[in-house]
Amino acid sequence: MGEFWPVPDVLAYLAGRWRVTRSVRDLASGDDGRFEGTTVFASLQDGGLLHEESGTFVWQGVARPAARTLRFLPGPSRGTADVRFADGRPFHDLDLTTGRHLADHPCSADLYQGEFTVRDADHWRTVWRVRGPAKDLVLTTDYARSA
Template sequence: MALAAGAVFGWLVGEWSFVREIPGQASMTGRATVSPMDMSTALYEEWAEVRLAGGEILHGEQRYLYRKREAGLAVLFAETLALFHELEFHVEVDGCLRAVARHACSDDVYMSEYRIGEDESFAVRHEVRGPRKDYVIHTQYRRR
């Protein structure tokens, strides 16, 4: 893969479309932008149409800050600046870049995986487990 782990921050800058699935609960389609704020911080913003399993349609927004790290990035909640997780990317046997992270939210735990492939796309998977949550979120991004 031509993209090095230390180049992920710059590679993410731009406009993305995405499809997100929470099996048995909801699906989403939307767009996201990653906009640089300075040399080491970028704002991630997304807007989505959410289709619940029962057919109801909602609209959602989400924001994070990405902070550049040597081999990846830190993801922070934009409103509070609290750390969601740190991502350190490594080259996999198939040539993709992959990072995994863990985040505890009260008694619930998010196990996350980010994969950047050979094309202009990447995927994020969050497995969420705990007394109040038990689901998996799959998101596939494609550069617009």
């Protein structure tokens, strides 16, 4: 088996509940943060998945609740998805047929560059590098399927 685990049907793979740990490094200030929580991918009527993440984010010693919602819509093939923000705006494409995908998302003056890697049936990771006039961040998120 190679370094990456191919996913023939991305929406089927993601469906369900995942434990999430995310580290956030601010390369400019040297500050570190951490998010721990849960992501649930629940079926939508259009065949996509509703991604709902919730947990606790600790930044500079202060813990606060954090949540986000995304929509993972069917892409042009089963191994792909069209990822959108909760309000429907495009976020990025996703193609895990090889077990690895690179994506970009321009956000105002910042550029988000993401790498998605699938390790096996129950573990995957995202690494977002964020660069811009006010941001210089690395966000690393590990997902582990919940039993």
